[in-house]
Amino acid sequence: MNELLYYDLKNVSGLTPGLATQVCREIGRRIVAGLFPEGQFIDDESKLCKRYNVSKSVVREAVKILVAKGLLEVRRGNGTRVRQRASWNLLDDDVLAWHQGVEPETDFLRKLIDVRLMVEPNAAFWAAGAATNEQIKEISKSHNDMENAKSIQEFVLADAKFHRAVLRGANNELLTAMEGVIFSALLSSIKITNNDPIDNRERSLPLHYKILKAIETQNKVRAEFAMRKHMADTYERLSKLLPELKSGVKKM
Amino acid sequence: MNELLYYDLKNVSGLTPGLATQVCREIGRRIVAGLFPEGQFIDDESKLCKRYNVSKSVVREAVKILVAKGLLEVRRGNGTRVRQRASWNLLDDDVLAWHQGVEPETDFLRKLIDVRLMVEPNAAFWAAGAATNEQIKEISKSHNDMENAKSIQEFVLADAKFHRAVLRGANNELLTAMEGVIFSALLSSIKITNNDPIDNRERSLPLHYKILKAIETQNKVRAEFAMRKHMADTYERLSKLLPELKSGVKKM
DNA sequence: GACAATTAAAACATCTGATGTTTTAATCCT
DNA sequence: AGGATTAAAACATCAGATGTTTTAATTGTC
Structure with missing residues (x-):
C-alpha cells in the first residue's frame, strides 16, 4: 500500500x-x-x-x-x-498518510498541490539565501539520485528527497513541518503518472537542475522562478492525465 | 499569559x-x-x-x-x-501555543510571518473565487467587529477572526489547518504593537476593507494583491518597532 | 588480557480490577 | 406538567502484577 x-x-x-x-x-x-x-x-x-x-x-x-x-x-x-x-490536524504526518488511497483522491490532491504551489517556490527563494553547504550538498545528491534512478520507485524517492532538502534549506522549521504535504502529493501523483506512457524524467530533470544551480549560486529570484516553473510543469502534466485536477489549481 | x-x-x-x-x-x-x-x-x-x-x-x-x-x-x-x-509538529496548535513567551521570540515570529506571507495572499485569491455567502458574511462581520472594537483585545480578536474567515473561505482544509500560525503570529505581534504609541487601526482597517471588497466581488487578483499589501504593511510596521525582524523577511 | 556468553537491572508495554466523577436520561413525586 | 431524585453509562484515575526489550555489568574461557 x-x-x-x-x-x-x-x-x-x-x-x-x-x-x-x-x-x-x-x-x-x-x-x-x-x-x-x-x-x-x-x-x-x-x-x-x-x-x-x-x-x-x-x-x-x-x-x-x-x-x-x-x-x-x-x-x-x-x-x-x-x-x-x-x-483535524491535516498537516500531521500520520493524518496525511492515512489519506493515501482514500476517495476522493483527486480533490485532496488538488488541495495538496495548491499548498505546494504556495510554499515551495518561496522555500526555494529562501534556500537560495540561507541553505548551508551541507544542505546544498543534500539537494545536489538528490538530484544525482534522480539522474541515476533505475526504477520509478527510486526516482520518486530521490525526487521527494530533493524537495525535502530544499524545504530544509530555507532555514524555517515551520516549512520543514510541511514535508508531509510534499510526500503525500508526490505519492498520490505516482498513481497517475504510473499510467503515463511517456517517461517524464527527461522533462523533470532539467527543471530540477535549474533549481539546484540557482540555489548553489544564491540567486533567490531565479530559484523561486525555477521552482515555480517546475511545479507548473508538473501540474500541467498531471492535469493532462487527470482533467478533474485542472479546475481548481491556480494558473500561472 | x-x-x-x-x-x-x-x-x-x-x-x-x-x-x-x-x-x-x-x-x-x-x-x-x-x-x-x-x-x-x-x-x-x-x-x-x-x-x-x-x-x-x-x-x-x-x-x-x-x-x-x-x-x-x-x-x-x-x-x-x-x-x-x-x-516536531510545529504546525500543531498546542505546540504553537506552547511557544508563546518562549525566547527567542523574534526569530520564531519572523518565521511565522514568512509562512503567513506565503499562504495568506493565495488564500485570499482562492477565497475570492470559492467562499460561500456564509463565509463572506463571516469576513464582513469580523471587519465590522474590528471597526467597533473598544479595546486592543477586541481588535486583535476580530482581526484574527477576519484572517481565519479568509483562510476558511479558500475551500481548502489544509489551509484551515494553518489557522494556528496566524493566531500565533498575531499574539506575538501584540506584545510589540502594544508599545506602539500610534493607533494602527486607522492604517489597518482600510486595507482589510479592500480585501473584503475584493472577495465579495470575486476579484481574485485584487484580493491577493490587497492581502499582500496588508501583510507587507504589517511587517513594515512591526519591523520598525523591532529591527531584528527585518533581516530575514522577504521584501516585496 | 581479550572476547564471548550469561545474567541482572532498568524501563517501557500490557493486562486486570477497583473506585471515582460526570453526564444523560429515566423515574418518581407533587 | 414540572421539578427533584436516582440509576445507568461512559470516561478518569489509581494500584499492582506480569511480560518484553534493551543496556550494561558480570562471568568464564582461551
Whole structure:
C-alpha cells in the first residue's frame, strides 16, 4: 500500500510499534476514510477493547493520540465522537498518510498541490539565501539520485528527497513541518503518472537542475522562478492525465 | 499569559481537562522552552509519576500525546527522549501555543510571518473565487467587529477572526489547518504593537476593507494583491518597532 | 588480557480490577 | 406538567502484577 511508502519516506525513526499505535492507526484510517459522519460517536472503551482484543489502557492511549491529532473529541461521562474535518490536524504526518488511497483522491490532491504551489517556490527563494553547504550538498545528491534512478520507485524517492532538502534549506522549521504535504502529493501523483506512457524524467530533470544551480549560486529570484516553473510543469502534466485536477489549481 | 489567549481563539471546543492533558502541557512547554537538548532523555515513568503526583496511566497517556506531536520518542526498554526540533509538529496548535513567551521570540515570529506571507495572499485569491455567502458574511462581520472594537483585545480578536474567515473561505482544509500560525503570529505581534504609541487601526482597517471588497466581488487578483499589501504593511510596521525582524523577511 | 556468553537491572508495554466523577436520561413525586 | 431524585453509562484515575526489550555489568574461557 502507498501509505507504507509514505512512512518509508517519513518515519525512519520515531515510530512506536506498540499496540496503541496500531489501534490508533486502525481507527484513524476509518475516520479519515469517512466511515463516520462528523459528530458521530464511536464505540466506547469496552467495545473497542473487545473489537481489537486489547486492554482498556491500550484503547485509552490510542484515543488520546487521535484526540491529539484533532480527530476525536472525548467528553467525560458522555462518549467519544469524531470531530468535524475542519478541526483535524491535516498537516500531521500520520493524518496525511492515512489519506493515501482514500476517495476522493483527486480533490485532496488538488488541495495538496495548491499548498505546494504556495510554499515551495518561496522555500526555494529562501534556500537560495540561507541553505548551508551541507544542505546544498543534500539537494545536489538528490538530484544525482534522480539522474541515476533505475526504477520509478527510486526516482520518486530521490525526487521527494530533493524537495525535502530544499524545504530544509530555507532555514524555517515551520516549512520543514510541511514535508508531509510534499510526500503525500508526490505519492498520490505516482498513481497517475504510473499510467503515463511517456517517461517524464527527461522533462523533470532539467527543471530540477535549474533549481539546484540557482540555489548553489544564491540567486533567490531565479530559484523561486525555477521552482515555480517546475511545479507548473508538473501540474500541467498531471492535469493532462487527470482533467478533474485542472479546475481548481491556480494558473500561472 | 498569552498562551491562554491563544486557546481562547482556538480551542473553543475539543480540549479535555484531564490530568494527562495537564501533564502533557507541562512537559510540552518545558521541551518547547528548550530546557532539554535534542536527544536528551527525560525522566522515566516512575519519576514523572512522583514529580506530578499522578498514576502511571496518566503519565503514559501524556507521553503518548507528546509522541503524537513529534516532541518525544519512546524506545522500549531504553527510555524516552526529546526529538530534534526539526521533527516536531510545529504546525500543531498546542505546540504553537506552547511557544508563546518562549525566547527567542523574534526569530520564531519572523518565521511565522514568512509562512503567513506565503499562504495568506493565495488564500485570499482562492477565497475570492470559492467562499460561500456564509463565509463572506463571516469576513464582513469580523471587519465590522474590528471597526467597533473598544479595546486592543477586541481588535486583535476580530482581526484574527477576519484572517481565519479568509483562510476558511479558500475551500481548502489544509489551509484551515494553518489557522494556528496566524493566531500565533498575531499574539506575538501584540506584545510589540502594544508599545506602539500610534493607533494602527486607522492604517489597518482600510486595507482589510479592500480585501473584503475584493472577495465579495470575486476579484481574485485584487484580493491577493490587497492581502499582500496588508501583510507587507504589517511587517513594515512591526519591523520598525523591532529591527531584528527585518533581516530575514522577504521584501516585496 | 581479550572476547564471548550469561545474567541482572532498568524501563517501557500490557493486562486486570477497583473506585471515582460526570453526564444523560429515566423515574418518581407533587 | 414540572421539578427533584436516582440509576445507568461512559470516561478518569489509581494500584499492582506480569511480560518484553534493551543496556550494561558480570562471568568464564582461551
